[in-house]
Amino acid sequence: MKKSKVAILRTSPATVLRDYREVMNLAGYRDVVDSSAETALKINISWHFFYPAASTTPWQLEGVIRAMLADGYSKGKIHACHNRTVVIDAHLGERQNKQLNVVQAHGLKNVHLYENEEWMDIREAVGDLTKEFICLNDVYPKGFMIPRRFLGENIIHLPTVKTHIFTTTTGAMKNAFGGLLNEHRHWTHPVIHETLVDLLMIQKKIHRGVFAVMDGTFAGDGPGPRCMIPKVKNILLASADQVAIDAVAAKLMGFDPLRDIKFIRLAHEKGLGCGDPKEIEITGDLDAANENWHFEGPFKEMTFASRCQHKIYWGCLKKPLEWSLKTWLAPWSYIASVVYHDLFWYPIYAKKQLKNIMKSPWGRLFANWEKIVPDDAGKGYPDVGSAEPNSLKIDTRHFWEGLRLVGMAVTESPEMKAKQIKPTPK
Numbered sequence: 001m002k003k004s005k006v007a008i009l010r011t012s013p014a015t016v017l018r019d020y021r022e023v024m025n026l027a028g029y030r031d032v033v034d035s036s037a038e039t040a041l042k043i044n045i046s047w048h049f050f051y052p053a054a055s056t057t058p059w060q061l062e063g064v065i066r067a068m069l070a071d072g073y074s075k076g077k078i079h080a081c082h083n084r085t086v087v088i089d090a091h092l093g094e095r096q097n098k099q100l101n102v103v104q105a106h107g108l109k110n111v112h113l114y115e116n117e118e119w120m121d122i123r124e125a126v127g128d129l130t131k132e133f134i135c136l137n138d139v140y141p142k143g144f145m146i147p148r149r150f151l152g153e154n155i156i157h158l159p160t161v162k163t164h165i166f167t168t169t170t171g172a173m174k175n176a177f178g179g180l181l182n183e184h185r186h187w188t189h190p191v192i193h194e195t196l197v198d199l200l201m202i203q204k205k206i207h208r209g210v211f212a213v214m215d216g217t218f219a220g221d222g223p224g225p226r227c228m229i230p231k232v233k234n235i236l237l238a239s240a241d242q243v244a245i246d247a248v249a250a251k252l253m254g255f256d257p258l259r260d261i262k263f264i265r266l267a268h269e270k271g272l273g274c275g276d277p278k279e280i281e282i283t284g285d286l287d288a289a290n291e292n293w294h295f296e297g298p299f300k301e302m303t304f305a306s307r308c309q310h311k312i313y314w315g316c317l318k319k320p321l322e323w324s325l326k327t328w329l330a331p332w333s334y335i336a337s338v339v340y341h342d343l344f345w346y347p348i349y350a351k352k353q354l355k356n357i358m359k360s361p362w363g364r365l366f367a368n369w370e371k372i373v374p375d376d377a378g379k380g381y382p383d384v385g386s387a388e389p390n391s392l393k394i395d396t397r398h399f400w401e402g403l404r405l406v407g408m409a410v411t412e413s414p415e416m417k418a419k420q421i422k423p424t425p426k
Contacts, residue, residue, distance in 0.1 A: 006237060006238070020060070039156060040080075040156070043158055049092075050098075050366070069106075083113050086414075122144050122202070125148075129202070135191040163222060173243065173264075211240050215236065217234060219231050365385075
């Protein structure tokens with residue numbers, strides 16, 4: 001049987017666009033992503049405010065789009081794809097993370113899955129595959145809906161290398177979470193590892209091709225996917241095997257994928273991909289693939305919010321509080337998350353964490369993104385500009401935005417919305 005392949009390259013701002021095309025081709029993306037079909041570029045926004053390693057970088061999105069256009073894919077068949085959650089504003093996130101700049105510069109369609117898109121019942125979409133689910137039938141006894149447009153589309157996931165308080169690491173497999181599940185996705189948190197395996201089965205059934213391009217220019221350690229310790233790592237990864245790319249990323253961070261990451265182990269055992277680094281074909285920079293970053297992981301110094309979440313889903317608060325998350329009382333948890341992360345943690349801790357990293361070449365590239373153009377050969381950005389001391393400005397406007405987000409967490413919650421997403425008639 002053909003071995004799973006993961007491509008890995010070291011990169012720099014001066015060569016990042018060339019490197020993205022190379023890493024994608026090393027991983028054989030043209031064999032997987034059918035040029036005759038629509039391709040969704042599934043953008044990752046873990047925080048609507050910019051924070052290194054939390055979300056798809058603008059050069060990641062730029063590099064993937066340029067690679068596809070250079071390789072003959074039609075611009076009319078490529079679109080950016082976003083989901084939303086009750087605690088993340090995707091429209092704010094695509095602006096703050098400078099993804100919208102890239103999409104508009106290339107004239108691509110920009111699809112927000114919860115706006116004017118048709119959704120369909122999972123049983124209609126995948127039929128008897130539902131009988132093989134590990135947990136989703138128990139979480140959603142009445143079924144759930146997925147975007148109808150996903151049927152027959154290619155999808156290219158654009159995650160970053162980072163840790164996660166629920167799954168230890170997060171990457172390609174977790175990036176499907178927001179797009180495939182409805183807004184009651186938090187119901188799956190107690191069985192999040194099993195959920196990711198079920199979602200990978202769905203992806204393999206509905207998509208024409210599934211591919212992932214992972215950015216490790218920044219990487220995040222600590223209680224991710226938001227309140228992390230960002231580090232500069234200068235790595236790009238790509239693969240058609242979602243399990244394998246997550247396994248290689250986990251190994252880089254210092255974890256044993258099969259021992260430490262349950263969703264990788266479960267997917268590996270079900271034959272959905274290869275989670276054993278010893279069985280994965282590495283192409284590209286082999287020295288880079290053998291690095292060990294010795295990340296501490298998400299559990300050593302958890303935030304107050306992450307400790308509370310663990311107690312609610314798996315600990316002493318499960319019995320008294322978890323039930324409320326499946327009732328009209330659930331918005332209390334959304335409000336608590338927004339207040340803690342957007343109005344407390346970000347203003348107090350983000351600037352301190354980013355003081356030095358924003359002086360790095362990648363930090364300067366992000367800060368000056370709107371003013372910088374690639375070199376004539378299109379390889380990358382040899383001049384990233386000077387450091388911008390006010391690139392992460394936190395003023396009264398941030399707090400007004402935070403208060404708006406608190407309101408959004410209530411008004412946009414499925415519990416409070418009078419109009420629910422309904423299955424679209426055939």
